[in-house]
Amino acid sequence: MDLKHLREKIEPSAIGDDMYGLISELYPICRSITGDGVRETLRILKTRIPLAVHEVPTGIPVFDWSVPREWNIREAWIKDPDGTKIIDFENSNLHVLNYSVPVHEKVELEELRAHLFTLPDQPDWVPYRTSYYREDWGFCLSQNQLDSLTEGEYEVFIDSTLDDGHLTYGELIIPGELPDEVLLSCHVCHPSLANDNLSGIALVTFLARHLQECSTRYTYRLLFIPGTIGAITWLALNERRTERIRHGLVAACVGDPGHLCYKRSRRGDAEIDRAVEHVLESSGEPFDVVEFSPYGYDERQFCSPGFDLAVGSLTRTPHGQFPEYHSSADNLQLVQPAALADSLATYLAVLDVLERNGTFLNQNPKCEPQLGRRGLYGMVGGYSDSKGLELAMLWVLNLSDGDHSLLDISGRAGLSFDVISSAAEMLIETGLLERNQA
Numbered sequence: 001m002d003l004k005h006l007r008e009k010i011e012p013s014a015i016g017d018d019m020y021g022l023i024s025e026l027y028p029i030c031r032s033i034t035g036d037g038v039r040e041t042l043r044i045l046k047t048r049i050p051l052a053v054h055e056v057p058t059g060i061p062v063f064d065w066s067v068p069r070e071w072n073i074r075e076a077w078i079k080d081p082d083g084t085k086i087i088d089f090e091n092s093n094l095h096v097l098n099y100s101v102p103v104h105e106k107v108e109l110e111e112l113r114a115h116l117f118t119l120p121d122q123p124d125w126v127p128y129r130t131s132y133y134r135e136d137w138g139f140c141l142s143q144n145q146l147d148s149l150t151e152g153e154y155e156v157f158i159d160s161t162l163d164d165g166h167l168t169y170g171e172l173i174i175p176g177e178l179p180d181e182v183l184l185s186c187h188v189c190h191p192s193l194a195n196d197n198l199s200g201i202a203l204v205t206f207l208a209r210h211l212q213e214c215s216t217r218y219t220y221r222l223l224f225i226p227g228t229i230g231a232i233t234w235l236a237l238n239e240r241r242t243e244r245i246r247h248g249l250v251a252a253c254v255g256d257p258g259h260l261c262y263k264r265s266r267r268g269d270a271e272i273d274r275a276v277e278h279v280l281e282s283s284g285e286p287f288d289v290v291e292f293s294p295y296g297y298d299e300r301q302f303c304s305p306g307f308d309l310a311v312g313s314l315t316r317t318p319h320g321q322f323p324e325y326h327s328s329a330d331n332l333q334l335v336q337p338a339a340l341a342d343s344l345a346t347y348l349a350v351l352d353v354l355e356r357n358g359t360f361l362n363q364n365p366k367c368e369p370q371l372g373r374r375g376l377y378g379m380v381g382g383y384s385d386s387k388g389l390e391l392a393m394l395w396v397l398n399l400s401d402g403d404h405s406l407l408d409i410s411g412r413a414g415l416s417f418d419v420i421s422s423a424a425e426m427l428i429e430t431g432l433l434e435r436n437q438a
């Protein structure tokens, strides 16, 4: 079965619920850029897709960086002057500054304040903060809770370790006819945050499940990597493999009810850019397209000038642009099954365009071939728009000189990619058209 037929079989509402179920299962885990939270996350994903899990030792140099020490945490709390636990990691892993070094001290409120992080504009929410590359300890809490604290001596306890260990990532390769690859990547380093980043993990997992059921032209490489350092590490260890990557998408923030937003690759006019934009334009739904910028998710690394891969990022509301971003409000209430299903369907539609696109050669380029003699003219059954299909065949034959892709022809003819590619399939069946192998 090819991707086109798989897409016709899919039941979006059931898949949205399944994706939401996976997000709910992963939500409580305390993830970070290294450590057992990522391992546990990948272990759960392995029950659904045959991921390979890679462990890269601390200290390995990766371009201008090195693989950091591994962080793990068991317990963390603050007790007030009466000895009552007022903040507890048990209740939410967001309460601990991610990558906090261990601490066990008694401190006055004034001193404690320097280690407390809040969101003054959203006084009920707990922020998500990290301290990956600077040794520090801290706690995150709501502004309202901070305001309620009284003077006195507080006991702080963080039972964490920051030791030599590994950076863990997951990878799945789904072979196609060609060695040429499509890269699909998501970050796996955020703790209890649903839209950024569990929605992206669920999306790439479900893409993997569907791609495994299909026969594809491209080989698919799916990465579940810690943000930034994971992408840098993967690129450093796999530099030569990147030559095979033809197209790619970084998945994140795909579960909120906002509309879809595509951030172009650094190249700006790569085939992936045009494929995504075509799918969004044909959807009839509102969408945004923005130019590449060297900020955001791991497209920053894939599109760094030494690689300049054709990798864009397809999200719903982009990072930092929804109020719940990086806070306790990015929770299981923010992500919605219908939005997840719509994002997945859009990704599959984009991959379907990539699978079917290409340049072709008209085998009868001197004057029009006789379509009627081949049963292609005026007698196309089963198509609601046979006139459109005939016109599409004429466009495909005329422009299939090896230079114009089906996406080019669709744009020039003002006809949908779907009708153009259906026309190409019919012409191939009669021998009038061949895929350009060059």
Ligand code: ZN
Pocket (backbone or CB within 6 Å): 190, 196, 319, 326
């Ligand atoms: Zn984030």
